[in-house]
Amino acid sequence: MSTTSTILPKDEAAAQGELNVQINGTWHRFAPGTRIADACNTVGAHVPCFCYHPKLAIAGSCRMCLVEQGMPPRLAPGQEPSYDAQGYQPLQWMPRAIIACANTVSENMGIRTTGNITAEARRGVLEFLLSNHPLDCPICDQAGECKLQEYSSDYGSGTSRFQEEKTKKGKNIDLGPRVNLDQERCVLCHRCVRFMRDIVGEEVLGAVGRGSNCAISCYPGLKLDSNYSLNTVDLCPVGALTSKDFRFKMRVWFLKSTPSIDVNCGTGSNISIWSREQEIYRLTPRQNDQVNSCWMPDSHRLNYKYINAEERILNPTVRTDIGAPQRESTWDACLKLSAEQLQKCEASKTAIIVSARMTNEELYLVRALAKQLGIKEIASVSRKGKSDGMLISADGNPNTTGEQMIIAEKATALEGICSGIKSGRITALLALGEDITAEAGLSADNIKNLDYLLTLAHSKNGTTELADVTLPGVTFAEKYGTMINVTGRIQRLNQAIEPIGNSRDDWSILRDLIILLGSEDEKLAALKSARDLVTIMADEFAAMAGLTWGSIGNDGKAIISTGVTIPLIEREQASK
Amino acid sequence: MSDTSNPIEALAAHHDSPGEPFYPKFATSPKLIKEAKKLVALYPEGKAQSAVLPIIHLVQKQFGFISDESQQWIAEMCKSSVIHVAGVVSFYPGIHRKCPGKNHVRVCRTLSCALGGGEEMFALLCDKMGIDTKSMSDDEPVGISADGIWSIEAVECLANCGFGPNVMVNDKLYSQVGEAKIDEIIAAHSN
Numbered sequence: 092m093s094t095t096s097t098i099l100p101k102d103e104a105a106a107q108g109e110l111n112v113q114i115n116g117t118w119h120r121f122a123p124g125t126r127i128a129d130a131c132n133t134v135g136a137h138v139p140c141f142c143y144h145p146k147l148a149i150a151g152s153c154r155m156c157l158v159e160q161g162m163p164p165r166l167a168p169g170q171e172p173s174y175d176a177q178g179y180q181p182l183q184w185m186p187r188a189i190i191a192c193a194n195t196v197s198e199n200m201g202i203r204t205t206g207n208i209t210a211e212a213r214r215g216v217l218e219f220l221l222s223n224h225p226l227d228c229p230i231c232d233q234a235g236e237c238k239l240q241e242y243s244s245d246y247g248s249g250t251s252r253f254q255e256e257k258t259k260k261g262k263n264i265d266l267g268p269r270v271n272l273d274q275e276r277c278v279l280c281h282r283c284v285r286f287m288r289d290i291v292g293e294e295v296l297g298a299v300g301r302g303s304n305c306a307i308s309c310y311p312g313l314k315l316d317s318n319y320s321l322n323t324v325d326l327c328p329v330g331a332l333t334s335k336d337f338r339f340k341m342r343v344w345f346l347k348s349t350p351s352i353d354v355n356c357g358t359g360s361n362i363s364i365w366s367r368e369q370e371i372y373r374l375t376p377r378q379n380d381q382v383n384s385c386w387m388p389d390s391h392r393l394n395y396k397y398i399n400a401e402e403r404i405l406n407p408t409v410r411t412d413i414g415a416p417q418r419e420s421t422w423d424a425c426l427k428l429s430a431e432q433l434q435k436c437e438a439s440k441t442a443i444i445v446s447a448r449m450t451n452e453e454l455y456l457v458r459a460l461a462k463q464l465g466i467k468e469i470a471s472v473s474r475k476g477k478s479d480g481m482l483i484s485a486d487g488n489p490n491t492t493g494e495q496m497i498i499a500e501k502a503t504a505l506e507g508i509c510s511g512i513k514s515g516r517i518t519a520l521l522a523l524g525e526d527i528t529a530e531a532g533l534s535a536d537n538i539k540n541l542d543y544l545l546t547l548a549h550s551k552n553g554t555t556e557l558a559d560v561t562l563p564g565v566t567f568a569e570k571y572g573t574m575i576n577v578t579g580r581i582q583r584l585n586q587a588i589e590p591i592g593n594s595r596d597d598w599s600i601l602r603d604l605i606i607l608l609g610s611e612d613e614k615l616a617a618l619k620s621a622r623d624l625v626t627i628m629a630d631e632f633a634a635m636a637g638l639t640w641g642s643i644g645n646d647g648k649a650i651i652s653t654g655v656t657i658p659l660i661e662r663e664q665a666s667k
Numbered sequence: 668m669s670d671t672s673n674p675i676e677a678l679a680a681h682h683d684s685p686g687e688p689f690y691p692k693f694a695t696s697p698k699l700i701k702e703a704k705k706l707v708a709l710y711p712e713g714k715a716q717s718a719v720l721p722i723i724h725l726v727q728k729q730f731g732f733i734s735d736e737s738q739q740w741i742a743e744m745c746k747s748s749v750i751h752v753a754g755v756v757s758f759y760p761g762i763h764r765k766c767p768g769k770n771h772v773r774v775c776r777t778l779s780c781a782l783g784g785g786e787e788m789f790a791l792l793c794d795k796m797g798i799d800t801k802s803m804s805d806d807e808p809v810g811i812s813a814d815g816i817w818s819i820e821a822v823e824c825l826a827n828c829g830f831g832p833n834v835m836v837n838d839k840l841y842s843q844v845g846e847a848k849i850d851e852i853i854a855a856h857s858n
C-alpha cells in the first residue's frame with residue numbers, strides 16, 4: 092500500500108510518546124523504558140521471573156524470563172524500509188532468546204512468549220535449578236506459594252535426568268531473630284541481597300561460594316535483624332527464607348487473604364490479613380506505591396497476636412452497684428443499662444476520651460453520641476513518636492487526620508479532662524477505644540474519683556478493670572471502616588474474621604446506644620454496615636464529597652493535603 | 668538452632684597452617700593503606716567497591732592469605748561490606764583463606780598438561796615435598812607440608828599450553844616438567 096499518504100503507526104505512537112510492540116502476534120503500545128517483562132505481563136502474556144522485582148535493581152541472573160525477540164531488518168545504505176498492510180515493518184526473529192527483565196521495549200519490536208525457543212529455555216533453566224534442589228515440597232513451608240513449584244508445573248519437564256549426588260548446603264540457619272534460611276532451597280535470585288543493600292541500606296546478606304556451592308549468607312557475627320527483615324521472606328520466591336513466626340503454622344492454601352491496612356502508625360501501610368476460620372496467621376504487605384511500596388516493618392507485621400489472645404473481652408460486663416464486682420451481661424441488658432445510667436449523668440460533668448485508632452465511621456458516631464448526650468468535652472490521646480525514616484510514621488495513631496476532621500477537638504482538651512477528673516469537676520467519663528490508665532496520664536486512683544466510667548475496648552486493660560460498664564468492641568481485623576493516613580489518604584479496613592466471642596463491631600454498639608438514648612435519626616437506624624456510613628459522611632465533610640465505600644477502592648484515595656510525606660516513598664519516587 | 672553445622676561460621680574461621688611462620692601476620696600499616704588507597708583511586712568516584720579484587724591480591728601477596736581481619740579491613744577500604752568481600756574471596760579458588768607454605772606450587776591440570784603427565788607430576792611433587800595428597804579435597808584445594816616450606820595446588824591453566832606439563836613456583840613458571848626437573852625445581856627453592 093502507499094505509505095506516503097497515511098500516517099504510520101510508529102508516528103502515531105510517537106506523537107503520544109509511546110512505542111509499538113507486537114506481543115504474541117498482537118500490537119500494543121507502551122511508554123518508552125517499559126521493561127519487556129512488564130509489558131508482556133500487562134497484556135496477559137505471562138513471563139515467569141525469579142530474580143526480577145519491579146522495586147529492586149535488575150540482576151538478570153535467573154534467566155527464567157527468556158523470550159523471543161524480533162526487530163525490523165537492518166537497512167542497507169539507501170534502502171527504504173518496507174511496511175505491511177497495517178503500516179508495521181516486518182519482523183526478523185532472533186535465533187536465540189533474550190531476557191525480558193533487563194531489556195526495554197523499542198519501536199516495532201516483536202516479542203514471543205510462547206513457542207519452542209522459550210519453552211525449551213524455560214525447561215532448561217528449571218532443570219538446572221532443580222538438579223540440586225531438595226524437592227521436598229510436601230514438608231516445605233513455601234509449598235503453595237512457591238515460584239519454583241509453580242513454574243516447574245507450568246514449564247518444567249516432569250522427570251529428572253540428574254543421576255549425581257545433590258550438593259549439600261546449610262539447612263535451618265538462624266539468619267536473624269525473625270528469619271530462617273535453608274540454603275538448599277535457594278535459587279540465588281539475590282532479591283534478599285538487593286533488598287537489604289538498596290532499600291534498607293544494611294548490606295548484611297551476600298552470596299558466597301561458587302557454582303553449585305554458592306549460597307546466601309550473613310557474615311559471621313552479623314545478623315539479619317533489621318526491622319524490615321521479614322520483607323525478604325515475602326521477596327524470596329522459594330522456601331529458602333521463611334518467617335520464624337509463620338513457618339509450619341498453616342499451609343497457605345487454607346488461608347484466606349483480606350486486603351486491609353496496618354493500624355500501628357499513621358502511615359497505614361497496605362496489608363493482607365491471612366486468616367483461616369476465626370484465626371489470623373500472618374499479615375503481609377500489599378503493594379501501594381503511594382503508601383508503602385511493597386514493604387512493611389516487622390514490628391507492625393507481627394503485631395497481630397492480640398486479636399486471638401486470651402485478653403479479649405468476650406462479653407459485655409457491668410457493675411450494678413457502686414463497689415459491686417463486675418459481672419458478665421448480655422448486650423440488650425447492658426446497652427439498656429448504659430443508656431439509663433448515661434442519661435442520669437450530668438452533661439457538663441461528663442467527658443469523652445476517644446481514640447485516633449478508631450475508624451472515621453466510629454468517630455462520626457462518637458460525635459453523634461456526644462451530641463445526643465450534650466457532652467462538650469471530648470479529647471483524644473496523641474501518640475507522637477519518631478519516624479524511622481522508612482515507613483513508620485512519627486504519629487503512632489493510624490487515624491489522626493480523620494479524628495481531626497471529625498471531632499476537631501481543642502489542642503488542650505485532654506489536659507482539661509484529666510485535670511477535671513483529678514479535681515472532681517468531671518464525674519463521669521466515656522473512654523472509647525483508649526485505655527486511659529496507659530497513655531492519657533491518669534492513674535487508677537484518679538479514675539476512682541469518677542462516679543461513672545463506661546469503656547469501649549476489645550481487650551482487657553487497666554480501664555476495663557475499673558469500668559462500671561465495658562462494651563467489648565473488635566480489633567481492626569474484624570471490622571469494616573476507613574481511616575485517613577498522615578498524608579491525607581483515605582483507606583479501607585476490611586473484615587477478615589467475624590467478631591470474636593460476643594464482641595460486636597464498634598460502630599453498631601455506638602449506633603445502638605445513640606438510638607437507645609432517644610435519637611430519632613432514621614438514617615442511623617437503617618444502617619446495616621459501617622460501609623454505608625461513608626456515603627452519609629460524604630454529605631457532611633467537604634474532603635469526603637462524592638466518596639462511597641466502593642469508590643475508595645483497595646488502594647485508597649488522597650482526599651486531604653496535609654503536607655506530610657512518607658520517607659521511603661519520597662526516596663522511591665525521587666529515584667524514578 | 669541449625670540442624671547441620673552452620674556454614675556461615677566457616678566464612679571467618681581461622682584455619683591453622685604450618686606455613687604461618689613464613690608470612691607476617693596481617694596488620695595494617697601506613698604503607699599498606701597508601702597502596703590500597705592508590706588502588707581505590709584507579710576507579711571512578713563512588714565506585715570504590717571495584718577495588719576489592721586488586722586489594723585482595725595486594726593483601727594475599729604480603730600476608731599469604733586472606734584472614735578474617737583482612738576481609739574486614741578490605742571492606743572498610745572499599746566502602747563495601749564484609750559479606751561482599753567474603754563473596755569475592757570465596758568465589759575464586761586462587762584466593763586463599765588458609766596460609767600457604769613458604770613456597771607455593773601451582774600445577775596445571777587442564778587438558779594439554781594432563782596429557783603430558785601433569786597428574787603424575789602433581790603426585791610426584793607432593794611426594795617429594797612431603798605433602799599428603801589425601802589432605803586435599805574440593806573444600807581444601809591447597810596441600811601444605813608439615814614443615815610449612817611447601818604448599819601445592821592444582822590450577823586450571825598457566826597459559827603455556829604448548830609446553831606442558833607446566834608448574835609454577837611462587838611467580839616462576841617451569842615448563843615441560845619431568846621427573847628430573849622436579850628435583851631441580853625443589854633444589855632451586857629449598858634454601
Ligand code: SF4
Pocket residue numbers: 224225226227228229231232233234235237238239240276329330331
Ligand atoms: S522451595 Fe518450592 S520447590 Fe523447593 S521444596 Fe519448597 S515448595 Fe518445593
Ligand code: SF4
Pocket residue numbers: 276277278279280281282283284307323326327328329331332
Ligand atoms: S534466599 Fe530467597 S531471595 Fe535470597 S537469593 Fe535465595 S531464593 Fe533469592
